[in-house]
Amino acid sequence: MRLRSLLFVALATAGLAFAQTPVPAPAAKPAALSDNLPIPDAPAPATSKAWLVMDYATGEVLAGENVDAAVDPASITKVMTSYVIAAEMAAGKVKPTDQVMMSENAWRSGGAGTDGSYSGFEVNQAAPLVEMEKGMVVQSGNDAAIALAEHVAGSEAAFAQLMNAYAKKIGMTRSHFVNPHGLTAEGHVTTARDLAILGRALIRDFPEAYSYNKIKELTVGPITQPNRNLLLWRDPSVDGIKTGHTSAAGYCLMASAKRGEQRLVTVVMGNTSENQRAVDSQALLNWGFRFYESHKLYEAGKPLAQPKVWKGEANQVAVGVSVPLLVSTPRGKYDRLKASMDLPKSLEAPIAKGQKLGMVKVALDGKIVASAPLVALQAVEEGGFFKRLWHSLLMWWQSV
Structure with missing residues (x-):
């Protein structure tokens, strides 16, 4: 739960809208003496093929x-x-x-x-x-x-x-x-x-x-x-x-x-x-x-973000992962994971349930250690004629 709060905070600072308000990150704890030491080599069997x-x-x-x-x-x-x-x-x-x-x-x-x-x-x-x-x-x-x-x-x-x-x-x-x-x-x-x-x-x-x-x-x-x-x-x-x-x-x-x-x-x-x-x-x-150690970062089907949708019956769509996002990390470095979402700047209806809309990536010390597609958790049908027309004008106005 602590990591999820940290991940939400990191994603919120990137300007993404979340389904729930992230909990403020706790104060950093002092680093243990072993935190930055390399993991020793695995005890390789001497005679195995x-x-x-x-x-x-x-x-x-x-x-x-x-x-x-x-x-x-x-x-x-x-x-x-x-x-x-x-x-x-x-x-x-x-x-x-x-x-x-x-x-x-x-x-x-x-x-x-x-x-x-x-x-x-x-x-x-x-x-x-x-x-x-x-x-x-x-x-x-x-x-x-x-x-x-x-x-x-x-x-x-x-x-x-x-x-x-x-x-x-x-x-x-x-x-x-x-x-x-x-x-x-x-x-x-x-x-x-x-x-x-x-x-x-x-x-x-x-x-x-x-x-x-x-x-x-x-x-x-x-x-x-x-x-x-x-x-x-x-x-x-x-x-x-x-x-x-x-x-x-x-x-x-x-x-x-x-x-x-x-x-x-x-x-x-x-x-x-x-x-x-x-x-x-x-x-x-x-x-x-x-x-x-291994951890589950995100549950399947739980909203991680609600980006804006143009020309739809609904103005937002909940996105999340279709399967649990899991990660293996060196023990003691779980709190150093950082997450980011890659979503289009503009989403337009219709959007099908389960449609891939972007990616969520999790990095440790700058290296991607886990990633998964972000999918629509519900369908968004096209809005009525006048709403589609109005949104087309707004999208044009924002692009000029």
């Missing part, structure tokens, strides 16, 4: 290396599988109570007789979809992933087409999936950035499906297996998300934690051991929470 720290609220990569390099996703692939299942469920195409068969193909390709992780569901037996999905998520069951793919799309190949379609839809521009489990296959690739985008999308779009990732252990029949994400036991703020390992991919971990209102997502790919991927991920989370 790629890694990053992403702010969940904004999607901004706070630090990383090789974030767009092609990597083998291993079992982190199953996060994509979870996303597809949740999306298909939301569309009404499958239900959590569906009986999913552990086919012989799924059992032979990904069951206990293979070298990979398995769920323990019996061959040629069915289980509710939600339980089969937990077997895939918690125990990283390759067999469960295959069974789910067959149930949702008929075959692994058809399911992979859904995976790629949804990946494109959520902004994963450098990924291509050929199977639902992540065992090494030609053409099955992603990037650290794309995986973070995927994790962020699952948390945002399907929180119930995401919640399965914090289950610490699962029992299927006589077999109890633990979640391989060691951070679930080491850091109470960690509530997901997925591990992966193959000889080609190395040890991988996408983790997410929430402390207070702030959430971060980390990705560590190609590490040397199960413990090291957890140690490196923990260090990145601690660094991100220590040195960065």
